[in-house]
Amino acid sequence: MGPTASGKTHLAMRLQDVLNGEIVSVDSALIYKGMDIGSAKPSATELKRYPHHLINIREPNQTYSAAEFRSDALRLMDDISARGKTPILVGGTMMYFRLLIEGISHLPPASATIRTEIDKLAAEHGWPYVHKMLAQVDPEAAARIHATDPQRIQRAYEVYQLTGRSLSALHAEQKQSADQQLSHQLLQFAIAPEQRRVLHQRIERRFLQMCASGFADEVAGLMARGDLSLALPAMRCVGYRQMWQYLDGDYDYQTMLDKGVAATRQLAKRQLTWLRGWQDLNWLITHQGQAQLSNDENAEEIVDQLLKSALAIINKQLNY
Numbered sequence: 001m002g003p004t005a006s007g008k009t010h011l012a013m014r015l016q017d018v019l020n021g022e023i024v025s026v027d028s029a030l031i032y033k034g035m036d037i038g039s040a041k042p043s044a045t046e047l048k049r050y051p052h053h054l055i056n057i058r059e060p061n062q063t064y065s066a067a068e069f070r071s072d073a074l075r076l077m078d079d080i081s082a083r084g085k086t087p088i089l090v091g092g093t094m095m096y097f098r099l100l101i102e103g104i105s106h107l108p109p110a111s112a113t114i115r116t117e118i119d120k121l122a123a124e125h126g127w128p129y130v131h132k133m134l135a136q137v138d139p140e141a142a143a144r145i146h147a148t149d150p151q152r153i154q155r156a157y158e159v160y161q162l163t164g165r166s167l168s169a170l171h172a173e174q175k176q177s178a179d180q181q182l183s184h185q186l187l188q189f190a191i192a193p194e195q196r197r198v199l200h201q202r203i204e205r206r207f208l209q210m211c212a213s214g215f216a217d218e219v220a221g222l223m224a225r226g227d228l229s230l231a232l233p234a235m236r237c238v239g240y241r242q243m244w245q246y247l248d249g250d251y252d253y254q255t256m257l258d259k260g261v262a263a264t265r266q267l268a269k270r271q272l273t274w275l276r277g278w279q280d281l282n283w284l285i286t287h288q289g290q291a292q293l294s295n296d297e298n299a300e301e302i303v304d305q306l307l308k309s310a311l312a313i314i315n316k317q318l319n320y
Contacts, residue, residue, distance in 0.1 A: 001026070001090075001091065001092065001094065001097055001188070001189070001190050001191075001271075001275065002092065002190045002191040002192050002271070002275070003092065003192055003199060003267075003268035003269075003271040003272050003275075004040070004092050004203065004238075004264060004267055004268050004271065005040075005199060005202040005203045005206050005264070005268070006191045006192050006193065006199065006202075006268075006286075007191055007286070007302065007303065007306070008090050008091065008092065008191055009040075009042055009046075009090060010303050011090075011191060011284075011303055011306050011307060011310070012050075012088050012090035013042075013046065013049075013050045014303055014307050015088050015307065015310065016050055016088055018307070018311065019086040019088065019314075020084070020085050020086060021080075021085055021086035021087065021088040022051070022053065022076075022080045022085050022086075022087060022088065023050060023051070023052045023053065023088050023089075023090055024052070024053045024054055024073055024076050024077070024080075024087055024088065024089045024090070025052045025053060025054045025055045025090065025091055026054075026069075026073070026089050026090060026091030026092075026093055026096045026097055026100075027039070027055075027091035027092060027093050027096075028064070028069075028093040028096065028233075028237075029234075029237040029238075030052070030054070030055045030056075030091070031054060031055065031056070031057050031058045031064050032056070032058055032059070032060045032234045032237075033056045033058065033059055033060070034059075034060060034218070034221070034222060035060060035218070035222070035234065035237065035240070036218065037210050037213055037214060037215045037218045038210055038215050038218060038219065038237065038239040038240050038243065039237060039239075040206065040210070041055065042055075053072075053076050054069070054072060054073070054076070058234075060222060060225075060228055060232065060234035060235070061225075061227045061228055061232060061234070063233055064233075066095055066096055066099045066104075067099070067104050069093075069096045069099070069100070070096070070099050070100050070103075070104060073089065073096075073100055074100070074182070077089075077184055078183070081184065087184070092267075092271050094270075094271055094274035094275070098274075100182070101182065101186065102171055103182075106170075107159055107167070107170060108159065108162045108163060110155075110158065111158060111161075111162060114158050114161050114162065115154060115158060117161075118130060118154050118157055118158060118161075119154070121133075122150065122154075127147065127148060127149075127150045127153055128147040128148070130150075130153055130154075130157060131145070131147040131153050133157065134153055134156055134157045134160075137157075137160045137166060138156055138157075138160060138166035138167055138168050138169075140166070140168035141156045141166065141167050141168050142156075143277060144273070144274070144277050145273075146269070146270060146273045149270060149273075155167070185318070186280075187282065187313065187314060187317060187318070188278070188280055188281050188282060189281070189282045189283075189284055189310055189313075190275050190278070190281050190282070190283050190284065191283075191284045191285075191286070191306060192272065192275075192283070192284075192285060192286070193285070193286040194285050194286060194287050198286070199268055200265055200268075203261060203264045203265055203268060204261045207239065207257070207260050207261050207264060208257070210239065211257065211260075215239070215243060216243060216246075216247065219240060219243040219244055219247060220247055222235075222240075222244075223244065223247060223248075230244060230245075238260075238263045238264050238267045239260050239263065239264065241263075242256050242259045242260040242263060243256060243260065282310075282313050284306045284309050284310055286302055286306070
């Protein structure tokens with residue numbers, strides 16, 4: 001796992017070679033057909049050599065829940081293992097990873113009435129205020145959720161209002177049954193640059209490369225289908241909304257670039273927030289000396305170092 005643009009895909013492909021593995025994508029954007037450039041999907045050449053499960057499994061007008069992911073991933077992990085190979089799960093959708101490990105909590109459905117009340121509270125005092133209220137009833141969730149993440153703050157506080165119990169407590173109750181279902185030993189890795197500014201540079205460079213590689217044409221083709229809108233989950237993927245709005249005339253090209261880069265950096269920040277409190281996590285850090293280069297000429301060298309670090313941990317923990 002790791003933030004966007006951290007190099008997860010390249011490391012996973014190298015691990016596939018070394019571990020006789022198969023890659024299972026853990027990315028809520030890569031599931032969609034026709035969304036290749038803006039989602040940083042592996043190229044056709046890469047996918048031919050390193051097939052990824054759970055890529056291109058839905059049309060952009062369709063949905064795919066976290067529960068569906070968990071069911072598919074467990075099935076694939078069992079199948080890959082039964083064929084004598086190693087399942088390698090790679091991606092940046094942290095909710096998918098968490099539900100895979102902890103199981104699906106039987107939480108109450110959303111309440112429009114309570115959500116309206118929470119929205120009014122946030123409109124009056126701000127989301128950081130609601131976050132503080134959440135911290136009083138569910139400090140564990142509040143520590144995990146950023147004070148500027150309204151969707152997750154709202155849900156956690158809503159669950160407490162509906163049940164009188166914290167979201168964290170309800171999740172914990174599911175863990176034992178999840179452990180029983182998950183019949184695999186997990187080694188968990190997170191990859192990230194040592195310096196946040198380096199990640200920001202990578203994000204900006206990659207977004208500019210996407211735009212130079214035909215991202216606008218890709219989104220124009222999606223708009224031309226006639227069955228998509230910005231309300232769909234697929235079009236809420238980072239970058240797609242900003243490009244759609246640019247093509248719709250909402251703002252100019254430079255504004256689209258600025259907003260696209262900013263949205264991607266916010267995504268990376270949320271991903272790192274998830275990972276800071278993650279248990280049993282092995283960090284693979286791109287250190288300062290490697291990361292300061294401003295291009296990708298040293299990408300293979302960096303991946304080589306990360307691969308060595310990962311294999312050392314695997315050998316130690318699994319006694320290979």
